[in-house]
Amino acid sequence: MAELTIIEAVRLALDQEMARDESVVLLGEDIGPDGGVFRATQGLYEKYGGKRVLDTPLNESGIIGFAVGMALYGLRPVAEIQFADFIWPAMDQIVSEVAKFRYRSGGMFTVPMVIRTPYGGGVKGAIYHSQSPEAYFAHTPGLKIVIPSSPYDTKGLLAASIRDPDPVLFFEPKRIYRAFREEVPEEDYTIPLGQASVVRSGNDVTILAYGAMLHVAMDAAERAMEQHKIDCEVIDLRTLVPLDIETIEASVKKTGRVISVTESPKTAGFGAELSALVAERWIEYIESPIIRVTGYDTPFPFVLEHDYMPSAEKVLDGIIRSFNF
Amino acid sequence: MAELTIIEAVRLALDQEMARDESVVLLGEDIGPDGGVFRATQGLYEKYGGKRVLDTPLNESGIIGFAVGMALYGLRPVAEIQFADFIWPAMDQIVSEVAKFRYRSGGMFTVPMVIRTPYGGGVKGAIYHSQSPEAYFAHTPGLKIVIPSSPYDTKGLLAASIRDPDPVLFFEPKRIYRAFREEVPEEDYTIPLGQASVVRSGNDVTILAYGAMLHVAMDAAERAMEQHKIDCEVIDLRTLVPLDIETIEASVKKTGRVISVTESPKTAGFGAELSALVAERWIEYIESPIIRVTGYDTPFPFVLEHDYMPSAEKVLDGIIRSFNF
């Protein structure tokens, strides 16, 4: 069993799924001899050849539309969008086609596929290499949304996504691609989509997070305990759609205090959905404002990105406000 | 002063703004000799000529990108997207360019423009002629979002949008394009963006709505009064971004009970943002679950659309649940 980073776990999952199933085909920009701009596909072109690791022309709607055709035919495409910020040209194919094929055809045609894309800030990528667009897709019926926060989960969730009968958007938190290592079994395993994970249990405040923000939330939770004796429960959502409502419910009913941490702009972000769910289902348990710690409602900045993003300080501030309300 | 429908108010506003300002130019598919598939531009091609009422090739990213170039140059383009469902090919131009030009250039380049598009269900348009994508754009910093619900407001808001220094997405509720008439002055007037309107004042429950749903909300409010003596306050948001927080605040603090009515899918829709704002800012005033009445989390259906959409019955049910909690 090796200690891997997230990006290595991505690569291992891709490699093993390709070995396991001939119909798994990768496509994207620079994923071939270059191995991907983040090295997610390094070595796979050499191992599986250019027919299965396809360097495409520079066109994201092309990549996704081409993948739709492959999927209709029975292949299992795994498409890479080089940065989540470049997913917009593919929006029509994703929203109008990928998400709706099963529905519009009465279930006759399906397009199972995975769209992998590095997302998020904190890497000095500025306005066009930092976005976190998960909320747009969570609002689109027909897409599953998966976001891992650790190497172990990455491998299990990506394998599950590739085998899933429905299209999955797999957002990879690039800020922590290489941030830490963790034991990742060689053996085949999957983590079922739709299951959150209680990463830290506690009784006072529930913190909902995913991706790189999970670690910010954990950092804040530890500090809250050390510095203020506030005992937070931290939940890693892992799958945004379908959401694990039971795990959230149990925690919210226990603590009565909720904070979400998401890095995209605040307005109409996924944090809003979490707040709304809580306010709609369990208001009688709620003892303090449902707080969102988010990126601000500006395009993603550059030199000031540290000030822009949710930080442990901001989350801690939220915890204290929530707890002392 | 004439009694106009919403679609006629759109046309009058376009006509008057074109007469007022030579730099106002319209572009879109079938807006020329055909007058638009909903007749929004009827007669304008004949009046202002093909250079100002431009029938474009069939490409929405082209329409918006072309408008960006016009706006950079100093024109005031008003682009029509034939149905909101067809806005997705333009997503990259809207999210990456229109929304970000001012910011990314440090304020040196701006692209004031209006993107008009008929949206919403209830017209037997099925999966691709019924969508309500406002939440996607509300989550995108740099865009203003305007949605009228009456002929009078339509003219005033569209004129204000065309004169605004920032890009505006102007969503037109096509279900009520011709639903009723209202006095609309010939004279020049604008309705400032960012101001909601209290369409019905009441003390028991606050209902937040916009577009065609405003009328569903009003219907429910009247029934709630007649049948259950529940006195609802109905707020027509009119501008989603920037939101009129003060009007909402005053109402929520007064009633302590909130329902939003939006027709797009529930998950991560604009109703979630409204719930989240309330739960974050005024939780101590809240006496019952913050309810969202929305479309369901499926692609938009066809024969069953009546069951899909928020109805006065569903809103009334929410009112009662909220009031009796």
Place this chain on the structure above:
Amino acid sequence: MRQIIDIEGNVISPDLLPKVAKKELVKWLDIMIAVRVLDEKGMRLQRQGRIGFHIPTTGQEAHVGAAAAIKDKDWIFPAYREHGLAIYRGIALADIVNHLFANDLDPQKGRRLPGLFGDSRIRFINPSAPIGTQIVQAAGAGYAARYKKDGSVSIVFFGDGATSSNDFHSGMNFGAVTKAATVFICQNNQWAISVPLSKQTATKQLVDKATGYGMPGIQIDGNDIFAMFTAVREAAQRARKGNGPTFIESVTYRLGPHTSSDDPSKYRSENDVELWRQKEPIGRFSKYLINEGIIDKDEPQRIHSKYDQIFNELISEADNRSTPPLETMFEDVFETMPWYLEEQLEEALRFTKE
């Protein structure tokens, strides 16, 4: 422009005339007329308010030749005026009619506007409404065909307006670069709703677009079923051999309105339409068959009557059925229904029961 028979049904390019069994030729006519009758029925049903929407096909029936030119295992990506491809393939006419009425027997569960149907059993892809998206999908399928080495190809139809779409560009380019086993067929019917070809593109002929993608292109008389058949057959053979895709510009004309919501008198003159009416594909192919002694002169009318009756019966059956049950609204979003859709279904049921 490839033309094999002229508008009087005379063979003008004998060397190009394909050898096709007489029975098969009669089948072509049969299917073309089925499409025409279906169009007449759809238009009437819409005018009567019995269905909400109709997309006419009249004038473009020569597309049937494309179905005849390929194999059953090949994949068809239609735009929305190519019902003949499905009928040639043997789709149950009852399925089409039930679909028109969006009733409980509609295989698509009443989810689409009338006219937008597909069927996986005949590899006839369920069409989109956003223009052009199927073009690059067909290229992906054509690539998959080569990857799977099963000797099949994909063919895709789209309009002149669609050549402006993003996915035309990506489809042609991805197809050419990957040598996808795909045939791109543009039904240049001169109009994209009210927008004429001259406002759609500055090029004189759409076939020129192939050049920029490094792909062979051919322009054909799209109202000549022999031209359609031979061009598609050659292109499919080329694709099947691994030599890459072909672009076919099929020059035709939409004789009816864009859809039942459209009023073409606003943007085009009846004269033009009249000119094109003379060139329409069914009359012309009928004349050929009569000239050649393959059918007698009453055969077209007989076929017409046959389908008239068939469709009338199907229509009266379909019209009496109920709409799909409420549950169906929540199916097929995903393979299995997640908890929140179950909740929403429950809510919806609560309101219908009232």
Place this chain on the structure above:
Amino acid sequence: MRQIIDIEGNVISPDLLPKVAKKELVKWLDIMIAVRVLDEKGMRLQRQGRIGFHIPTTGQEAHVGAAAAIKDKDWIFPAYREHGLAIYRGIALADIVNHLFANDLDPQKGRRLPGLFGDSRIRFINPSAPIGTQIVQAAGAGYAARYKKDGSVSIVFFGDGATSSNDFHSGMNFGAVTKAATVFICQNNQWAISVPLSKQTATKQLVDKATGYGMPGIQIDGNDIFAMFTAVREAAQRARKGNGPTFIESVTYRLGPHTSSDDPSKYRSENDVELWRQKEPIGRFSKYLINEGIIDKDEPQRIHSKYDQIFNELISEADNRSTPPLETMFEDVFETMPWYLEEQLEEALRFTKE
């Protein structure tokens, strides 16, 4: 392919050689070398960790000829390797350097990756990062120019990879259909990061793409500043007269990595690079000027030293400045700051003060 001087600086197409004042020719060289020096500085600063990112331009400096071929009132839509257009136009070099350091004097307020700058005062549009978006924008500007009848044109640069983008397709098409006063210039530098031209398109030469849009196209040696100058001048004249846009394929080569994050040894051989290094535009144009007796052989080095010093000074000034204040993060989302951004600014201030 239009080539006016060969790689030794010899005139090979004397009839095409434009008449340009000697002083102007020296200016061309001056700006090209400024671009080269800026590139060297950027690369070094990035390697030293003083700036976070760099986009090399070395080998593509002949683009300066395009700036020389147009008027001050014309609009430039750059991709991101065309700093020479801005420098020729007279952008303050200090602005560029302050931008590289994203400091408090950066006109763009420290919001972009180094190298992505624009300036409204010289009508040099602030570039995007999403590939291709500027192409159709330039067409819109070219249309606006015609609409305003002010006799100006727009020119737009983009790469070979960008020809696959959606907005290349819409830009070329909208431009051609509306006869926009626009010049489309493709810097075909053979690579889109690691993707070679042969995987980008199946056509042998990108200039073929013009055909499909009904637009004239010309292929030029993109390392020959005379070819660039004359082709752009002709195209701009054509556009200015209302005769519509032109597509220019400029064949060049990216000698450096794609950006400072790229390692080209993974996907291309040093041999190829070496071959192209012989053809690079500055040495070749210098030779021409020396041959013609317009400069002495030490002049290029003198210019180089001049810019070396200028940039060194600007760099040491820029490097010592502070970052833009926190307030700037919330400016320019809209013309005026809405209530929620004021609230968010307050929150952000609370956390920096701690």
